[in-house]
Amino acid sequence: MLKQLNVRNFALIQEAVLNFDDQYTVITGETGSGKSILLNALHLLLGERADYKVIGNNGEKAIVEATFLINETEFSHFFTENDIDPEQETIVRREITRQGKSRAFINDIPVQLTILKEFTERLISIHSQYNTLDLKRKDFQLQTLDLLADTRQLQVEFSTLYEQSKNVYKTIETEREKLDQLEKDRDYNDFQLKELEELGLEKNNFPNLEEQLLRFENAVEIQQLTSGIISGLGNEGAVIDQLQSLKSIASRLGRIDKEGQAVEQRIQSVIIELKDIETELSESAGRSEESNEEHRQSLTELLDKYNRLLLKHKCTDQHGLQALQNQLQQTASNTDELRNTITRLEQDFAELKKQLHTVAGELHTQRVKAVSTIEEKIQDSLAELKLPDTRLSFKLEQQEKFNSYGNSSLSLLFSANKGIAPVEIEKAASGGELSRVMLALQQLISEKTQLPTIFFDEIDTGVSGDVAQKIGNLLKQMGTTMQLFAISHLPQVAAKAKHHFKVEKAASGETVQTVIRPLSYEQRIEEIARLMSGETINEAAISNAKALMI
Template sequence: MLTSLSIKNYALIEDVKLHFQENFTILTGETGAGKSIILGALALLKGKRADLSSMRNEANKCVIEGVFSIGAYDLQSVFEENDLDYETETIVRREILPSGKSRAFINDSPVNLQQLSTLGDLLVDIHSQHETLFIGDTSYQMEVVDAVADHQALLIDFRQGWKAYKKIQRKLEEVKGQQAEAEKSYDYNLFLLNEIKSLRLTEDFQETLEAQQQALSNVESLKANLGESIQLLQQEEIGLLTQLSQIKRNLNSVAGFGYQYQEIHQRLASVLIELQDLSAEIEAQEENIEDDPEKLEEVNQQLNLLYNLFRKHEVQNVTELLEIQKELEAKVRVKENATEDLLALEKELASAEAKLHQQAKELHGNRQKVFSDFQRKLVAILQQLGMPETQFDFNLSATSNFNSFGKSEINWLFSANKGHQLKEVKKAASGGELSRITLAVKSILANYINLPTIIFDEIDSGVSGEISQQMGDILEQMSEKMQVLAITHSPQIASKGQQHYKVYKEVEAGKTNTKIIELSTENRVEEIAEMLGGKQKTSSAVEHAKVLLAK
């Protein structure tokens, strides 16, 4: 509920702070006094876009602040979703700066207008004659019936399932699209993949082949050079190994003459061992060299294929070509695994659809069950409000496709006159009738759901006398379950409030100001008497006012 509202530098208001009680509050005043300013300020707290022209003094900041007691509204999840600190006493503030920029805060945390609007709609419900047009909106009509049917848990479960169902549908279409695309290019991708895989690539594949190509292309040169090297190493008497062996023997003879000679002898012995190993290796390599034209041809073909694949796939090395191979394997796999994936998704979709069908059927049935009682209550209230021949019906029909309400759609049918054909509410009801229908609907809903603070702006427009009295009774009954604020010109309605504010204008220092004061019991008698009989406030009007307040 709204506990207080502070307005500074807005329209004709310089600075005012209002404190509200939890039941029924009345705001009265002459036409043009500024009652609509209260609604404008609250609209800003609900996320309406700010207008610099609404500032009283454009040189100063405009500040609108509302304090709400929200412990009974179960709004923790809304605060969590918007990353806001939850407080049972929540402060919503809107500022319009002289620059024209606007800022909004919830519990001192900056928020955008979308966040402000989301919370504002859950805290304050404003109804003017223009805004009663929503009663003709079929989505709102369904929401009302669902509230009376009291199946919110089932509806939430259905909507979560429907969201998951649509996600599966999108995934299924995506897989089908991938399959169709893969089908088109499958043969070509498979050919490219097999072409690469035929080489059995490894990271050192290119280096190994190029080394083999060099060796096989230079067999004669290799044999000649290796053979000559072996001869120079191993030739008797003049071969390098023979001569080094002789030097080793000579050094061995002097090794005992000093440490330095022994060290030279050991180093030469090491060199000789290494050279002997090297000679054996060269000889082994020379013996393994064979002229193999067929092998050379095979190596050349593999290298040519490798180089061609480099050009075809626009890569520079084997590593990049291996990445291409992985990509082609993934594309081919889509086609090869698509049937299995499709079957799994179709099975999952069918299961989800069957559950949704069952839930939608249950929702549809629940709605049909409450129509009779809801219709009876609605007609009874409208008869109280001066519409004795009211007829109401609910055109609930099944749809072929799912929607956010299951597989149902609704249209309220209405006639204010007996014997006339029922038509859609938005086409058949006048503005005054829409106001009364709105009031009747809200009064019924107050018994089923925890409504936010509701503000009725001149809902009594076009009615008077006994009907106003009945309207006041209904508003008073509603206020037993929720906070109700009513801006009214009706003395009958005004007399029902537990709290009464008067809005008036006065000129100070040549400037018009809107003032708002809370009326005492005595002041209320005077205000209601004035509403009854004008400025003169006759004794009969005063007595009538006292009678109204005493009821």
């Protein structure tokens, strides 16, 4: 509940500290006294856009602060999610400055307006005559029906499934678009992959193959040069023979000088190395490269294709082509995986649709069952509000198409008089009738759920006499289960309140201020009498005021 409201430098209110209690509180005051200022201050706490013109003349900023008694457990998730210290007495503050800045706080923690709005909308509901237009909104009608029919939890279950199905369907569409694009590119990708796979990049070493082809292409010259080396090494009188002679000389030297032994060994090592070279070259010369022309041709073709693909794909070496091949193979794998993903998602979507049909059917059935009882209760409430011939009925039809409320199509039908065929309420009811219909609905809703603190702004506009008396009794009854405020100009409505505040203007020098003060029992009698008879209050008005307050 709202425990305290502190308003400073806001429009004509210099400072007002208002302490509130539970049950029904009425706020009265002459036209133009500033009752709307109080509501505008509350609207700031509900996160509405700030109008910087409302800043008063006593400083550079206006402040609206409210203290709420809350159930900490109920709001524990909110406090944890927004890193706010939970307090049973939670303080909400809004500040606006002449420089165009606006700040919001919950328990002195700065918060964004969206966070403030999320919090305070669960605590305060302001209902003006304008808000009766809510009755003309289809979503409001269905929300109201679900609250009164005790189907709200089932509707939330359906709404959750509905959002899940929408998200899954959206994901399916996104994945299908990806698959379509992959399919469009698939033929070309497969062609490129086939070209790369034909190279045998995993088994072939193309730098080595290039060296092999170079030997093929220079086989004659290689043969000639090899023969020249072999001859220079092994022919009679060639290098090896000369080294053998040198070795013999070193051997004789070694017999008389140890250094000669070392020289002999080193010459012997050179001879061995040169003989190995001669042997290897001889074996190599024995293999005829020219005789394998078919292999040379296939090697040429393979390397031509390799170099063409290097140029085509702008790669510098074999590793680049292998990376591209792996990427194309992965793309092919992704295509198959994407098909499997879409199949799984389609199965999930089918299951969700099945659940949606089941829950929607149950939801519609329960709504239909509850309608007649709800209509009877509304009828009783409207009769108490002096609308005995008014009829309000819920016409439900089941549709194939779903929305977040199920597949029930609802028309709220209204007839103000006997013999008049009911039509949709948005086409029939007057403002005064809508106000009373809304009040009747609010009464039934208050019996079903714990509503936040409610402010009724002149909900009694357009009525008087016995109707006003009935509205006063109804507000008093609603106040027994919730904190309720009503701004009213009718004595019958004001007299039924448990608490009473009066708004009035007070002159101070050349300035005028709005003052809001609680009234004592005697002051209440006087105020109600004033509402009945105007500024001239006589004993009859006093007596009538006392009678109304019983």
